[in-house]
Amino acid sequence: MEVPILKQGEVLIATFQAALSDADLEHLRRGLVQQVVKFRSRAVIVDVTAMDVMDSFASRTLREIAHMIRLRGAETVIVGIQPEVAFAMVQLGLTLEGVATALDLEEGLAYLTEKFKNAD
Amino acid sequence: MRAGEIRVAINSDQDIVTARQKGRALAMEAGFSTGDATLIATAISELARNIVSYARKGEITLKIVSASVRQGILIVASDNGPGIPDIRQAMRDGFSTSGSLGLGLPGVRRLMDEFEITSQPGKGTMVAVKKWKL
Numbered sequence: 729m730e731v732p733i734l735k736q737g738e739v740l741i742a743t744f745q746a747a748l749s750d751a752d753l754e755h756l757r758r759g760l761v762q763q764v765v766k767f768r769s770r771a772v773i774v775d776v777t778a779m780d781v782m783d784s785f786a787s788r789t790l791r792e793i794a795h796m797i798r799l800r801g802a803e804t805v806i807v808g809i810q811p812e813v814a815f816a817m818v819q820l821g822l823t824l825e826g827v828a829t830a831l832d833l834e835e836g837l838a839y840l841t842e843k844f845k846n847a848d
Numbered sequence: 849m850r851a852g853e854i855r856v857a858i859n860s861d862q863d864i865v866t867a868r869q870k871g872r873a874l875a876m877e878a879g880f881s882t883g884d885a886t887l888i889a890t891a892i893s894e895l896a897r898n899i900v901s902y903a904r905k906g907e908i909t910l911k912i913v914s915a916s917v918r919q920g921i922l923i924v925a926s927d928n929g930p931g932i933p934d935i936r937q938a939m940r941d942g943f944s945t946s947g948s949l950g951l952g953l954p955g956v957r958r959l960m961d962e963f964e965i966t967s968q969p970g971k972g973t974m975v976a977v978k979k980w981k982l
Contacts, residue, residue: 747869750861750897781868781886783893784952812886820890820955 731756733763738770739840741833746780753789761796770802770844773836777808787822794827803843804828807836854910856896858927864896867908875921878912880981888921888979891959894952895925895975903929903972913978920961920980928972935965 731752734741740763742756760772774790776782782790794804805828809817817823830836854874856867871892875885892908899906906927913922932938939953953975957963962978 747865749865780872781889781893783890783897784955785897810886812883815883816887816890816959819887819958820894821958822955 731759733759735763735767735769738768738844739773739837740764740767740769740771741773741775743775744777744779746778748779748786750785753786757789757793757796760793761800764797764800764802771840772797772802772804773833773840774804774806775808775833775836776806776813777810777832779810779813782809782813782817782822784820784822787817787824791824791827794824803840805830805836805839807831807833852912856908856910857905858896858899858908858925859905861897861900864893864900867896867910868892871908871910871921871923874910874912875979878919878921878981880921880979884979884981887959888923891956891977891979892923894956895923895977898952898973898975899925899927899929903927906972918980920978922976922978923960924974924976926972926974931969931971931973932965932967933969935967939965 731742731744740760742760764772774793790806797804806824807830809829830839854870856863856870858867868889872885872889875888880888896908906925909924911922913920956977960977960979964976967973
């Protein structure tokens with residue numbers, strides 16, 4: 729299953745589907761990093777609203793995506809972690825330390841707009 | 849196949865997704881809340897991933913069980929892989945031999961109500977977990 733990556737100005741938006749396999753997540757990681765380079769994007773929003781489960785592999789992949797993109801000088805925001813998914817992550821002992829998160833896509837975009845304004 | 853038992857063969861990362869989806873569907877059918885169904889699906893995902901990472905292939909079985917007035921879900925993950933030489937070590941947070949996260953087993957124990965593991969080096973591993981409906 730391909731994850732669609734949408735380009736909106738300086739921001740790339742990747743929207744996760746419910747049933748992503750490990751291979752899909754790895755594919756997305758490669759795709760996102762390549763596109764950040766190609767479009768000289770300043771930020772990436774990963775929308776996980778539809779994700780039913782965030783297990784150890786998915787969390788690790790998200791952290792890796794954020795760290796790789798930071799090395800490119802861009803920012804990553806994870807948006808839309810559902811309350812029950814957040815609860816399961818905490819029970820499992822998973823964290824997204826060092827990665828920005830926001831309630832939803834709208835909040836994520838607002839956070840980046842503010843950030844860009846301060847940087848320019 | 850016994851009545852009411854769902855078996856999912858685990859051979860690849862795609863099967864991890866299948867197993868957790870079937871587990872969630874069964875949990876919802878049995879009347880678990882969405883929150884509990886998410887905990888159950890997450891536990892299944894971790895158990896199935898352990899099979900793929902350490903044993904390459906195995907099986908997950910899902911079943912609704914009852915004890916007196918309580919109803920719950922039983923998940924059994926079994927494989928004929930290399931087994932775990934030191935279960936106590938494997939149950940400690942942060943322990944991993946496959947370069948993954950090492951949160952698997954202790955994390956799964958926290959997600960579920962009952963946890964049982966048996967493993968024989970060279971023969972395989974079986975993890976049985978239960979979650980009771982509130």
